[in-house]
Amino acid sequence: MKWRDDGGRGDLTDRQWQKLQPLLPPQKAHTGQPAYDHRRIINGILWLHRTGAPWRDIPERYGKHSTISSRFYRWRVEGLWQQIWENLMQQADTEGNIDWEVHFVDSTIVRAHQYARLVQRGNQKLRLWDIALVASAPKSM
DSSP states (O other): OOOOOOTTTTSOOHHHHHHHGGGSOOSBOTTSSBOOOHHHHHHHHHHHHHHOOOGGGSOGGGOOHHHHHHHHHHHHHHTHHHHHHHHHHHHHHHTTOOOHHHHOOOTTTSOOOTTOSEEEETTEEEETTHHHHHHOOOTTO
């Protein structure tokens, strides 16, 4: 099945990138080789999240699917997605952009799917819903 390419319509805006860029690790990798552009990689991850396509179907303009997936999973293991999420939430709260009467969600409002639990995979305990929660950018930004 061929996945529809949206032409980059859902890519990060310059404003979103300005908020996100300082929260990311340095562009230069530990090995001395420059890493692929973080913005391009994140746009590839966002494309994947929007479409639900397999990794291999990510358009070439975002880079190699193996590079994108390895960066995504490495940052997840390092806890970087969670740090980004917490920092952006703190910034939004400080700027007064969160109305807690509207944006507060707890388990009395949202029913968890039967598989929304901790899963043991090797030495890691993963919460299945973490990936979608962190990777999705708010539409209102």
